[in-house]
Amino acid sequence: MLILRYAIYRFGTMLLTLLVVSALIFVIINLPPGDFLSNQIAELKSTGQSAGVAKAEFLRKEYALDRPLWQQYLIWVGFIPGPHGFSGLIQGDFGWSFSAERPVAEIVGDALWLTVLVNLAAVGFVYLVALPLGVLAAARSRTWVDYSSAFVGYLGLATPNFLLALILFYYGHRYMNLPIGGLMDPSFEGQPMSWEKVRSILLHLIVPTFVIGTSGAAAMMQRLRANMLDELGKPYVETAIAKGMSPQRMLVKYPLRVAFNPFVADIGNLLPSMVSGSVLVSVVLGLQTIGPILLTALKTQDQFLAGFVLMFVALLTLLGTMISDVLLVLLDPRIRYEGREA
Amino acid sequence: MTVLPDGRYVDDAPFDPHAGLQAVERKDLDAPAHVLVWRKFKTHRLGLISGIFLLLCYLMLPFAGFIAPYTANERFSENLYSPPQAIHLWHEGTFVGPHVYAMTSEPNLTTFQWEFKPDTSTPHRLSFFCKGSSYKLAGLVETDRHLFCAPDGVTVFLWGSDRLGRDMFSRILYGAQLSLTVGLIGITVSFVLGIFFGSVAGYFGGSIDWVINRVIEILRSLPELPLWLALSAAVPSNWGPVAVFFIISIILGILDWPGLARSVRAKFLSLREEEYVRAAEMMGATPGRVIRRHLLPNFTSHLIASATLSIPAMILGETALSYLGLGLRAPAVSWGVMLNDAQNLVNVEIYWWTALPMLPIIVIVLAFNFLGDGLRDSLDPYEQ
Numbered sequence: 185m186l187i188l189r190y191a192i193y194r195f196g197t198m199l200l201t202l203l204v205v206s207a208l209i210f211v212i213i214n215l216p217p218g219d220f221l222s223n224q225i226a227e228l229k230s231t232g233q234s235a236g237v238a239k240a241e242f243l244r245k246e247y248a249l250d251r252p253l254w255q256q257y258l259i260w261v262g263f264i265p266g267p268h269g270f271s272g273l274i275q276g277d278f279g280w281s282f283s284a285e286r287p288v289a290e291i292v293g294d295a296l297w298l299t300v301l302v303n304l305a306a307v308g309f310v311y312l313v314a315l316p317l318g319v320l321a322a323a324r325s326r327t328w329v330d331y332s333s334a335f336v337g338y339l340g341l342a343t344p345n346f347l348l349a350l351i352l353f354y355y356g357h358r359y360m361n362l363p364i365g366g367l368m369d370p371s372f373e374g375q376p377m378s379w380e381k382v383r384s385i386l387l388h389l390i391v392p393t394f395v396i397g398t399s400g401a402a403a404m405m406q407r408l409r410a411n412m413l414d415e416l417g418k419p420y421v422e423t424a425i426a427k428g429m430s431p432q433r434m435l436v437k438y439p440l441r442v443a444f445n446p447f448v449a450d451i452g453n454l455l456p457s458m459v460s461g462s463v464l465v466s467v468v469l470g471l472q473t474i475g476p477i478l479l480t481a482l483k484t485q486d487q488f489l490a491g492f493v494l495m496f497v498a499l500l501t502l503l504g505t506m507i508s509d510v511l512l513v514l515l516d517p518r519i520r521y522e523g524r525e526a
Numbered sequence: 527m528t529v530l531p532d533g534r535y536v537d538d539a540p541f542d543p544h545a546g547l548q549a550v551e552r553k554d555l556d557a558p559a560h561v562l563v564w565r566k567f568k569t570h571r572l573g574l575i576s577g578i579f580l581l582l583c584y585l586m587l588p589f590a591g592f593i594a595p596y597t598a599n600e601r602f603s604e605n606l607y608s609p610p611q612a613i614h615l616w617h618e619g620t621f622v623g624p625h626v627y628a629m630t631s632e633p634n635l636t637t638f639q640w641e642f643k644p645d646t647s648t649p650h651r652l653s654f655f656c657k658g659s660s661y662k663l664a665g666l667v668e669t670d671r672h673l674f675c676a677p678d679g680v681t682v683f684l685w686g687s688d689r690l691g692r693d694m695f696s697r698i699l700y701g702a703q704l705s706l707t708v709g710l711i712g713i714t715v716s717f718v719l720g721i722f723f724g725s726v727a728g729y730f731g732g733s734i735d736w737v738i739n740r741v742i743e744i745l746r747s748l749p750e751l752p753l754w755l756a757l758s759a760a761v762p763s764n765w766g767p768v769a770v771f772f773i774i775s776i777i778l779g780i781l782d783w784p785g786l787a788r789s790v791r792a793k794f795l796s797l798r799e800e801e802y803v804r805a806a807e808m809m810g811a812t813p814g815r816v817i818r819r820h821l822l823p824n825f826t827s828h829l830i831a832s833a834t835l836s837i838p839a840m841i842l843g844e845t846a847l848s849y850l851g852l853g854l855r856a857p858a859v860s861w862g863v864m865l866n867d868a869q870n871l872v873n874v875e876i877y878w879w880t881a882l883p884m885l886p887i888i889v890i891v892l893a894f895n896f897l898g899d900g901l902r903d904s905l906d907p908y909e910q
Contacts, residue, residue, distance in 0.1 A: 201744050208744075212753065215760035342891040344842050346849055347865070347884045354871060452747075460751035464846055468869075478752060479850060482759035490756065497752050505747055 191510050198506050202499065203261075206273070209494045210257045213487050220282040220485045221249060247280060247488070260491065273495065279488030283481070288492050292474060296496065298367055299473040302396070302462050303500065305389050307451065309397035310404055310458075315447070317401075318408030323435055325413060337402035345461050346468040349395040353469065356391050363388050367471045392469055396461045400454045404447070411446055415439035445516045452505040459501050563827065566904035573900015576893035583890065587703050588664035594696035595675045595682055597661050598859045602681060602691040605629065607877045608642050610686040610694075617649040625649035628680045639876070650680045686879035688867055697859055698883055704860040706890070708775045708844040709837040715779025717833060720786030725817045727787070728794025739791070742784040750781050754843060757781075758852045767858035774853050778840045786832060793825055827905050835898035838891040845887055861887055 218226075221240050228236040244250050248259050248266045258264040260279070262272020271277040278288040321330045340348075356362035363369070367388050372381040415421065416439055424434045466475030474493045481490035528536055557565075568574060586593065602608075608631075613624050627644035634641045652674045660670040676682035685694040727738035757777045761770055797803065798821070806816050847853030848862025849869070856863065861883040868874050868881045 201747065204740075204744055205748065209756075212756045212760070215757070217762065338892060338895060339888075341895060342838070342888050344845055344849075344884070344887060346846060347881075347887075350868075350871060350874065350881075354875065456747060456749045459749040463749070463751050463755075464850070467850060479755065479852075482755055482852070485759075490759075494752055494756060497749055501749055502747055 187510070187513060190513055194506050194509055198502050201502060202495075205498045205502075206261055206495060207257065209491055209498070210260060213491045213494070214253060214256075216485055218485070219249060219487055223485065224282070243280070243282065260488075273492070278492045281481070281486050281489040283484045283486045283489075288489050291489065292477060292492065292496070295472055295474045295477060298471070299462070299466075299475075299496075300500065301385075302367070302389070302392055302466070302471065302473055303455075303459060303504075305393040306396040306400070306458055306462060307455075307504075309393045310401045310451075310454065311447075313397065313401040314404035314408060318405040319412060319435065319440060321405065321409045322412030322416065323431075325409070330409075333405065337405055340398040340402040343398075345395055345399070345464050348398065349391070349465050349468045352391050352395060362390055367392075367473070388471075392462075392465055392471060395465050395469075396458055399461070400458050404450060404454065407450060408443060408447055411443035412439055415442050445512060448508055448515055449512050452508040455501050455504040455508075459497055463497065559827070563904050567900055570900035570904060572896045573903075576896040577900070580890070580893050580897060583702065584706060586699075587706060590699040590703055591661035591663060592669075592671065593673050594693070594699040595658065595672055595684075596693040596696040597659050598692070598697050598700035599857065600659055600692060600696075602687065602693075604631070604691070605642075605681055605683070605687050606640065606689060606691045607880075608681065608683050608687040608691070609877075610879055611644065611681070611683050613652065613682075613684070614649070622649050623651055624674075625651045626676055626680060626682050650677050652676060652682065685882050686877070688864075688880055689873075689877075694864075694879060694882055697864060698861070698886060700859045701861045701864055701883065702886065704771060704854060704858060705841060705844060705862070705887075708771070708778065708860070709840040711772065711775035712778035712782065712840040712843075713833050713837055715776050716782040716786055716836070717829070719779070720783035721790055721822070721829070723783070724787035724790025725794055725821065728791040729798055729813060729817055729821070731795075735791070738787070742788050742791075745781065745784040746788070750843070751846065753781055754778070754847055755850070755852055758847055763855075767855065771854060771858060774844060774847065775840075778843050782836060782840065785836070786829070789832065790829070793828075794821060797821055797824060827901075831898055831901040831905055834894060834901055838894040841887065841891060841894075 221244050225237055225240045225244075228234075228240065246267060248256055251259070255264065258272075259266040260272055262270055262274035262277070264270075266272070278292075280286075281288050281291050284291055317333050321333045324330055353362075363384075367385055368381060369384045369388075372378075372384055418439075421434065421439060424438060425431070429437075462473065463475040463478060465471070466473040467479050470476065474496060478490060478493040478497075480486075481493060528538060530536055567577075591597065608629055611626050611629065613626060615621060615624060617625065626649075627646050628648070628650060629642045630645045631640045631642050633639070654674050655671055656675045657670050658672040658675045660668055663669050674682070681687075681693075683693050683695065685698065687693055688697070723738050723742075727735040754777060757780075758774060761773050765773070794817075803816060803820060806820050811820070844853055844860065845862035845865065848860055849865050851866060854860045854863050864883040865881070868883075874881045
């Protein structure tokens with residue numbers, strides 16, 4: 185019951201945070217001078233196409249771009265009615281993309297769940313790699329296992345994501361015949377789900393997952409190693425060994441369980457940088473996630489599209505952080521349920 | 527000094543086997559903190575080497591134009607995508623000093639590429655402290671002296687040339703000027719903001735603390751890169767390279783301060799209860815003075831270490847932004863801008879040297895990481 189209350193409390197703070205973030209994003213989106221439509225109007229006027237001007241003026245009215253900024257914000261979120269009643273993010277109307285001349289929801293469509301998929305895969309990769317390697321590096325500390333994993337970890341932290349992506353793509357294609365570009369075979373795009381499509385997506389996921397997850401896995405591994413080393417020096421470990429417990433069993437049964445908590449808590453710290461990484465890597469590798477959409481939207485000042493994508497990215501990180509917080513409380517009964525007072 | 531019956535000399539002073547040890551220890555205890563930190567840091571081999579390397583890199587920056595044989599945007603239209611040239615010392619078994627061979631190019635009509643081959647018949651000696659195209663030394667003194675250059679009609683492209691026939695080696699040196707200073711400016715911005723908000727929140731507490739703390743939490747929970755992208759998309763495209771450079775580094779710093787502010791705040795929360803703080807307050811010191819004179823000096827070293835660890839993130843950030851075309855733009859030369867040319871995988875496969883700017887990035891980022899680790903480890907000199 186307590187855990188439910190904590191989850192609800194945590195959800196409430198997340199919603200509040202999201203509200204603040206929406207204001208922040210709206211301000212950032214509107215920082216560039218002018219907007220897509222006024223640029224278009226200026227361009228059309230200079231080339232003397234009056235028909236287009238009328239259309240652009242109509243769109244400006246339609247999406248309330250002629251009102252003051254604070255009203256635009258409230259309409260965008262859906263707190264006050266726009267020209268057509270309440271239709272903002274809250275009501276599920278994501279707005280209109282001026283450059284593509286289609287609703288935002290239609291453009292992002294598939295990209296949303298593919299983004300979630302890529303990020304989930306990366307988180308899974310981080311756990312899958314960091315857990316055994318971190319434990320191994322701690323158990324065999326100051327041997328070649330430890331040193332070589334530390335070396336790989338440092339290299340993973342220092343190599344820019346997008347370069348790693350290019351290199352791996354090239355060699356993956358050349359020596360292991362991994363597919364290049366995109367998240368699925370072009371022939372599956374827009375097709376309904378099938379086993380073949382799933383297989384194609386999984387194959388395409390290998391390189392992006394590796395690239396996005398590497399730096400996170402390296403950081404996580406080093407922290408797990410440090411935590412494990414702290415635990416291994418404690419008297420209860422000595423007691424367990426003295427009583428004749430086998431080292432492997434002892435390792436998994438006691439120190440790992442204690443060292444595991446920061447492991448879960450960390451995903452909250454790691455997630456923002458991983459989502460960042462996935463945006464960058466998606467652009468470089470041409471994955472059909474929201475990364476490339478965001479980049480073009482920002483370059484063309486397509487404000488509703490860019491705003492929605494930024495909101496979605498923020499929501500993704502906030503949700504992930506919330507889930508990790510709730511999981512942590514489930515795992516570690518020592519943590520208090522109330523908000524922590526500093 | 528006494529002479530023993532068997533002729534040996536013996537010192538009269540009483541012998542204390544631990545005297546040497548104690549002397550060192552006493553000196554240790556009396557030495558100022560920076561001496562102790564330095565002494566411990568010296569034992570951290572990797573950190574020390576990285577530190578010296580970084581120092582040399584930064585000292586090199588004003589003289590990049592001198593070391594580079596060409597200027598950043600000097601074009602050789604005959605030598606597009608020319609492969610790296612080696613500097614030889616011996617020519618056909620005889621020593622002629624540092625020289626290069628001229629590159630001859632001929633079109634390959636099956637692959638439609640220019641093929642470059644060194645013409646090894648005649649060595650062309652490099653000249654040193656020679657006159658080349660003019661540049662501004664340290665941005666101030668106009669000069670045309672270069673450390674080394676090739677004779678007329680011959681090129682010296684140590685790391686090849688790019689698609690416009692510009693020397694990669696020279697461009698990497700010029701690029702370092704922007705790529706390495708972006709991190710410094712960014713960290714300054716982040717430092718000022720972080721220390722200000724962190725100390726205000728930690729020292730005053732209460733509702734100010736609550737507000738600042740929420741802001742920190744919100745900013746920390748957001749992915750950086752999309753926000754960087756959005757902010758740099760807002761930079762007007764008609765601004766000059768210098769203005770864009772400054773605004774980009776400020777953008778990098780603006781999103782970095784929350785982490786620093788958080789650690790400053792945590793430290794202040796515990797330090798403000800100390801007696802010396804109370805004493806200073808009793809004697810009528812203003813909050814500003816207590817923060818600046820009594821609290822901050824306590825952990826500047828700690829702050830420096832954490833700054834060293836966050837500079838690489840900024841260097842990588844600038845690279846990523848420029849790579850995506852939203853950071854620094856073309857007449858400016860930075861490693862990210864150079865890598866922007868290496869976006870095409872096919873290009874990189876044929877002309878592998880266009881991807882060379884990634885090497886300095888990796889090396890510099892690694893060096894900053896090692897230096898930061900070393901500093902962090904040696905900051906507590908009394909701990910073994």
